[in-house]
Amino acid sequence: MMKVGIVGYGAYIPKWRIKTENIARLWGQDPENIKSGLGVEEKSVPSIDEDTATIAVEAARNAMKRANGVKGNEIGAIYVGSESHPYAVKPTAVTVAEAVGLTPHVTAADTEFACKAATAGMQACLGLVKGGYLKYGMTIGADTAQSAPGDALEYTAAAGGAAFILGGDNILAEIEGTCSYTQDVPDFWRREGSLYPRHAGRFTGEPAYFEQVIKCSKALMETLGTCPDDYTYAVFHMPNTKFPLKAAGILGFEPKKVVTGLVVQKIGNTYSGSSLLGLAAVLDEARPGDRILMTSYGSGAGSDSFSINVTDQLEERKKLAPPVKYYVERRSYLSYSMYAKNRRLYRG
Amino acid sequence: MFKKRDVAIISASATKCGEHWDKGLKDLAWEAGVKAVEEAGISGKDIEYLVVGNMSGGMFVGQEHIGALVADFLGLNPIPSLRVEAACASGGMAFSQGYLAVASGLYDIVAVGGVEKMTDVEPEQATSVLSGAMDFEWEAYFGATFPGLYALIATRYLHEYKVKREALAEVAVKNHYHGSLNPLAHFRNKITVEDALTAPPVAEPLRKYDCSPISDGAAVAILAPLETARKYTDTPIIVRASVPASDTLSLLKRRDMCTMDATVNAANKAFSLAHIERKDVDVVEVHDCFTIAELLAIEDLGFCEKGEASKLYYEGQTYVGGTLPVNTDGGLKAAGHPVGATGVKQIVELVKQLRGEAEKGRQVSGAEIGLAHNVGGSGATAVVTILSRS
Amino acid sequence: MSLSAAPAHWRRMRERYRLLGSKCETCGNTFFPPTKVCPKCRRRGKITPIEFSGRGKVFSYTIIHAAPKMFEDYTPSTVAIVQLNEGPKVLSQLVDCEPDEIKIDMDVEVCFRKLFEQDRGGIISYGFKFRPLDTSWTKYYDEPRQAVDSQI
Numbered sequence: 055m056m057k058v059g060i061v062g063y064g065a066y067i068p069k070w071r072i073k074t075e076n077i078a079r080l081w082g083q084d085p086e087n088i089k090s091g092l093g094v095e096e097k098s099v100p101s102i103d104e105d106t107a108t109i110a111v112e113a114a115r116n117a118m119k120r121a122n123g124v125k126g127n128e129i130g131a132i133y134v135g136s137e138s139h140p141y142a143v144k145p146t147a148v149t150v151a152e153a154v155g156l157t158p159h160v161t162a163a164d165t166e167f168a169c170k171a172a173t174a175g176m177q178a179c180l181g182l183v184k185g186g187y188l189k190y191g192m193t194i195g196a197d198t199a200q201s202a203p204g205d206a207l208e209y210t211a212a213a214g215g216a217a218f219i220l221g222g223d224n225i226l227a228e229i230e231g232t233c234s235y236t237q238d239v240p241d242f243w244r245r246e247g248s249l250y251p252r253h254a255g256r257f258t259g260e261p262a263y264f265e266q267v268i269k270c271s272k273a274l275m276e277t278l279g280t281c282p283d284d285y286t287y288a289v290f291h292m293p294n295t296k297f298p299l300k301a302a303g304i305l306g307f308e309p310k311k312v313v314t315g316l317v318v319q320k321i322g323n324t325y326s327g328s329s330l331l332g333l334a335a336v337l338d339e340a341r342p343g344d345r346i347l348m349t350s351y352g353s354g355a356g357s358d359s360f361s362i363n364v365t366d367q368l369e370e371r372k373k374l375a376p377p378v379k380y381y382v383e384r385r386s387y388l389s390y391s392m393y394a395k396n397r398r399l400y401r402g
Numbered sequence: 403m404f405k406k407r408d409v410a411i412i413s414a415s416a417t418k419c420g421e422h423w424d425k426g427l428k429d430l431a432w433e434a435g436v437k438a439v440e441e442a443g444i445s446g447k448d449i450e451y452l453v454v455g456n457m458s459g460g461m462f463v464g465q466e467h468i469g470a471l472v473a474d475f476l477g478l479n480p481i482p483s484l485r486v487e488a489a490c491a492s493g494g495m496a497f498s499q500g501y502l503a504v505a506s507g508l509y510d511i512v513a514v515g516g517v518e519k520m521t522d523v524e525p526e527q528a529t530s531v532l533s534g535a536m537d538f539e540w541e542a543y544f545g546a547t548f549p550g551l552y553a554l555i556a557t558r559y560l561h562e563y564k565v566k567r568e569a570l571a572e573v574a575v576k577n578h579y580h581g582s583l584n585p586l587a588h589f590r591n592k593i594t595v596e597d598a599l600t601a602p603p604v605a606e607p608l609r610k611y612d613c614s615p616i617s618d619g620a621a622v623a624i625l626a627p628l629e630t631a632r633k634y635t636d637t638p639i640i641v642r643a644s645v646p647a648s649d650t651l652s653l654l655k656r657r658d659m660c661t662m663d664a665t666v667n668a669a670n671k672a673f674s675l676a677h678i679e680r681k682d683v684d685v686v687e688v689h690d691c692f693t694i695a696e697l698l699a700i701e702d703l704g705f706c707e708k709g710e711a712s713k714l715y716y717e718g719q720t721y722v723g724g725t726l727p728v729n730t731d732g733g734l735k736a737a738g739h740p741v742g743a744t745g746v747k748q749i750v751e752l753v754k755q756l757r758g759e760a761e762k763g764r765q766v767s768g769a770e771i772g773l774a775h776n777v778g779g780s781g782a783t784a785v786v787t788i789l790s791r792s
Numbered sequence: 793m794s795l796s797a798a799p800a801h802w803r804r805m806r807e808r809y810r811l812l813g814s815k816c817e818t819c820g821n822t823f824f825p826p827t828k829v830c831p832k833c834r835r836r837g838k839i840t841p842i843e844f845s846g847r848g849k850v851f852s853y854t855i856i857h858a859a860p861k862m863f864e865d866y867t868p869s870t871v872a873i874v875q876l877n878e879g880p881k882v883l884s885q886l887v888d889c890e891p892d893e894i895k896i897d898m899d900v901e902v903c904f905r906k907l908f909e910q911d912r913g914g915i916i917s918y919g920f921k922f923r924p925l926d927t928s929w930t931k932y933y934d935e936p937r938q939a940v941d942s943q944i
Contacts, residue, residue, distance in 0.1 A: 103905040105916075526861050539804055545860075545866065545871050545884070546883055550856045659851070
């Protein structure tokens with residue numbers, strides 16, 4: 055059976071941050087309460103000239119560097135998953151394809167499934183590669199997440215993204231299996247034309263996030279005949295710090311396996327970039343032979359799980375582009391008013 | 403094969419520059435044209451050819467076909483009327499073409515005009531229109547403005563030649579001083595170096611007083627062959643040379659960012675044709691769209707070495723009464739910059755100086771030879787004209 | 793040309809996205825934007841396409857306070873002329889840095905950003921901008937790896 059896996063990966067997080075306490079003070083809430091409740095200290099904010107497309111391009115360029123020699127015209131597919139595509143009609147994927155040199159012999163499309171839009175694209179690439187249709191495929195998850203001023207989501211809706219190139223050779227980390235779990239659950243949504251999403255409060259927890267993430271992860275491990283002890287790392291979608299740690303606990307993964315990928319603490323929830331950035335952060339640290347479980351989650355709702363084995367090609371090739379840690383630590387702070395200008399909140 | 407003949411200016415007139423809410427483009431052209439015709443003691447019917455400098459009637463007032471418009475409104479039909487566009491050098495370029503027409507022998511009495519109506523649109527819109535003078539695709543498209551381009555030149559110049567920011571302020575102060583003595587100037591207020599250094603920034607290091615204004619205005623000069631000029635005036639002013647030259651459109655492709663090769667080439671050719679040396683020049687009108695442009699102009703015209711112009715300013719030599727009076731009417735900064743008209747307005751000022759007709763306090767005593775320097779864009783076009791009292 | 797013209801946006805898109813230019817094999821000079829004829833060699837010049845590395849130095853810069861229409865959101869903006877390491881000069885904004893950090897001859901690298909939008913419903917134009925070159929990220933690979941046993 056043909057092996058397929060990650061041939062290159064890259065991350066990008068914008069430089070600007072706003073602290074949880076700046077937002078809390080504006081709305082008359084207790085900063086310490088919020089910070090401990092969500093486990094998020096600050097979130098990333100895009101520059102006024104950054105958007106999902108620009109973030110996707112930066113991440114894709116980093117992925118190309120790690121793919122070490124894979125040329126743009128060898129990548130035959132590109133999928134960009136996001137909740138904040140710059141256009142409702144005209145895919146981000148074509149802009150990224152043009153900017154990274156994949157055009158014109160490439161299939162391209164944007165995907166949407168809340169925070170798990172990109173992992174659906176990953177599965178599509180795996181199928182096309184394994185089916186022999188193309189040599190390499192690229193998937194990017196990136197967002198400049200929107201949140202209504204004063205809403206709880208404002209503390210965590212952040213900006214960032216990660217790109218993955220998948221293929222059958224030059225594999226850094228083999229994807230040994232994937233599965234999905236999908237149901238119609240109205241936990242969080244945004245109607246066409248609405249500026250900001252809405253959510254159903256506590257309903258987003260047990261019947262939404264936890265139901266899909268737990269069931270999906272279990273289903274994958276059953277199919278592969280693996281158990282939590284077989285994994286060095288686990289990455290779960292991160293709307294905040296609490297949810298992924300709780301999911302890990304329920305499934306039987308020790309907290310230490312989740313911590314490496316837990317980027318949400320410092321940068322917030324990058325939505326379609328979230329689980330992918332967590333995976334990138336893990337790959338930055340992982341050694342040959344390490345096994346990683348990644349389960350994404352998208353409201354609406356569904357999860358995609360992947361079981362990944364690190365090869366010895368990762369050691370040297372990861373060094374070809376900046377690690378997630380670099381982007382997390384590279385930061386400058388904004389006041390709420392500058393943040394509002396960047397996010398165009400004043401235009402309503 | 404014909405021999406080029408000598409050409410003289412028999413009259414030259416300009417409107418005041420400023421915000422003329424009550425005057426449209428046609429009114430401005432008419433005002434300057436009528437004054438010039440009367441001063442020459444001719445009838446409109448005597449004019450055989452009209453050349454008009456205008457940068458963008460289309461984008462400022464929705465009007466193209468400016469050649470036809472001015473000929474019509476000055477009652478000059480059916481003579482040929484040519485509109486010349488070379489961005490801010492439109493006026494100077496128009497003058498060089500009018501000169502060509504008379505020198506060739508094909509036309510005797512030729513009127514050269516320049517007109518621009520800039521205040522019907524909002525300032526941001528006017529700024530956008532002026533961006534047409536730069537490389538739209540690779541400069542304006544990426545966020546450059548005109549002050550921005552000249553600021554980029556200024557930053558580099560101050561860095562390369564170790565010149566202080568104060569030198570730019572001295573240029574502005576001098577031009578405002580001269581403008582205060584000129585009833586036709588857009589701005590009549592005097593300013594200090596301190597005012598210039600602390601004014602609101604436009605594109606650093608350029609501040610409000612480093613930038614010429616948006617003005618309405620028009621100017622007309624009438625040319626005739628020198629051999630018949632005395633029929634019309636006792637003081638014909640001889641055109642010794644009027645030479646345009648070009649350089650790359652974009653600042654990015656220039657050989658040296660701090661030198662306008664178009665100015666250098668036009669000046670060298672003009673001085674050679676006129677059989678004159680730099681030291682012979684008594685009064686100069688240069689293109690100070692921004693203060694840095696004036697420093698560059700003095701150097702590129704050959705009046706001093708590259709990087710040394712500021713010395714003349716610190717010593718006050720460029721004031722009326724100094725060794726090289728520059729922009730005795732206030733230049734573009736104080737007298738105004740109605741883009742297409744500026745090149746001709748400079749000629750009007752030189753004619754005044756050479757005839758001894760400038761206002762008290764700003765007349766260069768005994769001026770015999772004058773030089774006008776008009777630039778388009780960030781230096782892609784330059785026109786150098788040398789005039790002398792006969 | 794009105795900035796709303798879709799063909800005009802599209803025509804130079806590839807050069808804007810990827811810093812594609814030309815090289816004259818005969819004299820070795822490189823050009824941006826691409827050229828069909830070498831100004832030095834004229835018809836003797838053999839022109840081939842080149843993708844610039846994106847590395848360069850600040851040749852000059854300014855901070856523009858009076859923005860033209862369409863760039864109002866970016867005011868004040870730092871605009872620089874960058875000399876690419878290969879030779880040609882380009883003009884663009886400098887991002888991810890404060891004005892007082894900028895110096896002539898500073899090393900910069902290319903990044904992909906929005907240039908402007910016509911309006912909320914119009915075409916978005918993307919292209920190159922430059923940020924200070926930062927190669928400090930290599931140090932993270934020399935640090936001891938975060939042990940999987942670490943506490944939250």
